[in-house]
Amino acid sequence: MITGKWLPHARGFQKPCRVCNDDFIGRKDQIYCGKVCRARRNNDLAAERKIEQRRHVDAYLLNIEILKNEMIGYENEVKNVPVIRLETMGFNKEAQNNRVNSEGMLWFRFGDWLIQISDNKEVEIKHINLK
Numbered sequence: 001m002i003t004g005k006w007l008p009h010a011r012g013f014q015k016p017c018r019v020c021n022d023d024f025i026g027r028k029d030q031i032y033c034g035k036v037c038r039a040r041r042n043n044d045l046a047a048e049r050k051i052e053q054r055r056h057v058d059a060y061l062l063n064i065e066i067l068k069n070e071m072i073g074y075e076n077e078v079k080n081v082p083v084i085r086l087e088t089m090g091f092n093k094e095a096q097n098n099r100v101n102s103e104g105m106l107w108f109r110f111g112d113w114l115i116q117i118s119d120n121k122e123v124e125i126k127h128i129n130l131k
């Protein structure tokens, strides 16, 4: 963190604003020259968070599509597939947000599908209604 240069006569620290890079005099922990730059930075951060959330949702929805396609014809079964097979289709196991207990085991839930990843090589997939 840049604390800046102490200016005794101004009783503040001189340093560049993190947004506009203009020098300003402020408190030791102040990082923006004023309200406008602080608001701009907060807006940028909010926009970045929104993009990140969107990316996560898109990846999550793609995961559901991949599992749905993979399970065509296996809706009433538990199917084991290699992780690499799903990953080459774009499956992203980080894009999840929900764990479900089924039959005493914890599963990741993607829409109507539950998966288990064992030893990072195989994925067990089943429909959420399947015991």
Ligand SMILES: [Zn+2]
Pocket: 017, 018, 019, 020, 021, 022, 032, 033, 034, 037
């Ligand atoms: Zn500024």
